[in-house]
Amino acid sequence: MNFVAWGGYTRLSAMRILGTIFAGLFGLVFGSFLNVCLSRWPEGESVVKPRSRCRACGRTLTWWENVPVVSWLALRGRCRICGAWIGARYVVVELAVGGGWGIACSRFFVHISDLPKFQNAAIVAALGSAIFSFILVGLAVLDAEHLWLPDLITYPAILLGLVYAATYEELAWHFDTPARPLRELLSRLLAALLAAALVLLIRWLYWLIRRKEGLGLGDVKLMAMLAAWLGLPGALLALFIGVVIGAGMGVTMLLMPKRNDEAWATRKLPLGTFLCIGGIVSSLWGQQIIATYLRWAGF
Numbered sequence: 001m002n003f004v005a006w007g008g009y010t011r012l013s014a015m016r017i018l019g020t021i022f023a024g025l026f027g028l029v030f031g032s033f034l035n036v037c038l039s040r041w042p043e044g045e046s047v048v049k050p051r052s053r054c055r056a057c058g059r060t061l062t063w064w065e066n067v068p069v070v071s072w073l074a075l076r077g078r079c080r081i082c083g084a085w086i087g088a089r090y091v092v093v094e095l096a097v098g099g100g101w102g103i104a105c106s107r108f109f110v111h112i113s114d115l116p117k118f119q120n121a122a123i124v125a126a127l128g129s130a131i132f133s134f135i136l137v138g139l140a141v142l143d144a145e146h147l148w149l150p151d152l153i154t155y156p157a158i159l160l161g162l163v164y165a166a167t168y169e170e171l172a173w174h175f176d177t178p179a180r181p182l183r184e185l186l187s188r189l190l191a192a193l194l195a196a197a198l199v200l201l202i203r204w205l206y207w208l209i210r211r212k213e214g215l216g217l218g219d220v221k222l223m224a225m226l227a228a229w230l231g232l233p234g235a236l237l238a239l240f241i242g243v244v245i246g247a248g249m250g251v252t253m254l255l256m257p258k259r260n261d262e263a264w265a266t267r268k269l270p271l272g273t274f275l276c277i278g279g280i281v282s283s284l285w286g287q288q289i290i291a292t293y294l295r296w297a298g299f
């Protein structure tokens with residue numbers, strides 16, 4: 001038995017476990033900050049000042065009421081003094097960013113152990129995955145709560161996705177062909193345009209049939225963003241998952257007992273939120289899902 005290799009292997013798995021836990025905890029803290037932004041930004045408030053307070057009674061929170069996840073669970077999602085429901089979103093966002101960052105770090109260690117030459121590409125992939133999941137969680141919440149996908153996020157995120165794809169191509173380890181970052185950039189740009197055109201087409205067809213707007217322009221930009229980061233197959237998978245979730249939600253709402261209030265009847269489903277969930281699933285497991293599908297379909 002080769003003890004050196006064995007020792008190296010266990011050291012790497014210990015680093016992987018510790019790194020994953022650390023990245024996950026770091027993600028919880030950033031998820032907590034994202035929550036502050038998501039509550040304050042749409043209201044036009046500063047995201048840095050003042051310190052966190054209860055949005056119902058205005059009381060400044062103590063440090064131990066601000067610990068990600070733990071405080072929410074200990075207080076069962078309510079303000080300690082006024083008892084106002086804080087909302088499940090806080091804990092969901094923290095867990096989503098924490099989970100996303102944990103997985104990104106864990107995969108980084110898998111790639112690093114496979115191919116040492118792949119190191120820089122693995123670092124870029126992990127950072128990209130962390131940034132992308134952070135953006136998607138933020139957009140998902142904004143669309144769910146405000147039906148709003150701000151240009152201030154989608155446009156820079158499209159650009160960031162293109163830069164990410166080109167950088168990864170430059171650093172990825174190629175067997176015999178040279179890296180072609182410019183070609184990758186252009187192909188992702190084309191993918192983004194095609195994805196946007198597809199949603200515009202669906203939007204137009206919907207308008208022809210129903211004579212009302214079914215999809216917002218925010219969804220068009222979101223699809224372009226997904227294609228920039230994931231490529232066209234990954235973005236189409238995200239769209240498919242998003243539509244399935246949306247259809248499921250629509251059917252559930254139809255089956256639920258009717259409510260008479262206006263808000264319920266005219267309620268719009270946040271397609272952007274479902275696309276973001278599809279984007280997260282596609283970025284984490286897209287390659288496996290597409291490969292499984294192609295095998296199953298006999299390609």
Ligand SMILES: [Zn+2]
Nearest residue numbers: 054057079082
């Ligand atoms: Zn309160």
